[in-house]
Amino acid sequence: MAASSVKAARGWPVLALGVRNRLLRLPGLTQVRWSRYGPEYKDPQIDKEYYRKPLAELTEHEKDDLELRKTQHIKAAPATKTSSVFDDPVISKFTNMIMKGGNKVLARSLMTQTLEAVKRKQFEKYHAASAEERATIERNPYTIFHQALKNCEPVIGLVPILRGGHFYQVPVPLADRRRRFLAMKWMITECREKKHRRMLMPEKLSHELLEAFHNQGPVIKKKHDMHKMAEANRALAHYRWW
């Protein structure tokens, strides 16, 4: 992606880039996000297991890869990516979205407090429940988090398309990353705006995550509203050309 953005900055034809950037990357428009790394820089390999494999077990392809990496330029690994077993890209992305003004320390502590709050609430429910119900109660905050965000992802979205001087909301299938982004964005906006002034973010977030896990709550409602709008506007679907 960095390579493609650099190419656009250098004025090379954008159409050579491939299928990903066709949506709003019309010829003549320069991309603003660019990277200091040239196209020859490769991404770093963070995974410890890759380096732990003994030489005998490597395939020819992997051995060539290793040889090549010895002479290639490698980008610096970002500070947020760790080789820890507890590293989770979804949690990292969510933490970055919560972050305001670059205050990663605060964002991360809010995230950990949210996970702890979810865990404690579920433990309380577990202790209060009977033996049969206990099997159904999920206590792992990470599975709850992932499942809740998955439940909030919309299947179909609306995109404003200009036709005859008016913008029409056209239903459009969304890419995976757009869906994940929308789910997280809705969750965070909901928790920031619709809470009592004195309520803390972890408390509200944990409540919303638990509701979304059970397919209830305002974020799921927002997803359903989006689906209904798309269904209502299905006559405009032929305005889409891709």
Place this chain on the structure above:
Amino acid sequence: LDPGRFLDTGSQGSRSLAAHPGNQAPDDRPRAVSRTSEKDPARHAEQHEGLHYDIPLQDMRTLFPHSLPPRFSMQVKTFSEACLMVRKPALELLRYLKNTNFAHPAVRYVLYGEKGTGKTLSLCHVIHFCAKQDWLILHVPDAHLWVKNCRGLLPSTHNRQRLDQPIQASIWLKNFKTTNDRFLSQIKVQEKYVWNKQESTEKGSPLGEVVEQGITRVKNATDAVGVVLKELKGQSRAGRFRLLVAVDGVNALWGRTTLKREDKSLVAAEELALVHNLRKMVKNDWHGGAIVLTLSQTGSLFKPRTAYLPQELLGKEGFDALDPFVPILVSNYNRKEFESCIQYYLENSWLQHEKAHTEEGKQQLLFLSSANPGQLERLCAHL
């Protein structure tokens, strides 16, 4: 993770798993390797080191009616059980207490250590032991609460120069009553105390009356506390009961305060009646009991976060006042205790992350927390 927490402590590196501590009693559940069924602290010995024993919740309500350290009370609420780990500093203290000579002046024991190593919970262990041995427990849960954020300071009725803290004193009296209810009717007051024109306590009436007076008439609460401390100190040498004075955060008594009078002048620590009386209590000029103190940087005022030694936290004045004392260092978990702690969390299913059960996960937890009990607890809370 808080940044700067580990700047001065080195990394532990990777360690191999130590063998689990074996079962201590035949009636333990076979899977409960980190627990012991020995509920009486008097019988805790080296073989119980690193194992958890649980305190019945009923005892918790009588012994610790005030709040415990917030994270520990959250853990007690979540697990519905209060489990303390038996550790070396506490065992050492228990040994000293078992061998106290009640004819000699009270010995002062000071628990000190870095942040999060377990000083307050060791103190709780000792208090539980003394309660089981039927001592009278004078427990100040956090002396820092008396020197900061106090509203409603009144000029003292007893001494014009000092200041009263009615709210803090009445809360303390309520908790004292809950802990030591059975002693309050047995101990008789040895002087007459006049509270105001209508009320007075006669000589020979039970101490419970003084406590009631302090709780109902909040204006006299500080003086009631002073009276209780004076009476207990005077009567402990009679031998009818043994007195344990347990103060957490004793460095507050000799530090600065953040309290101001109405004319915005700063209040020094000795101008507070509660602090003045507690300082007299902590002096070793009485016999018939013991004094166990804890230093704490966590709630302290104007002390750097890395300070943990007695000289640093008490200052010259405090150190001279407490000298001589027996210092007991509380340090981070050793390998066995760390394994035991992780086992305890696994038994309660507290570690929910699937990678936390693996060997690699455990090593990462050891590295990230550097075996500090407080840090480990915070890490495991969200994993």
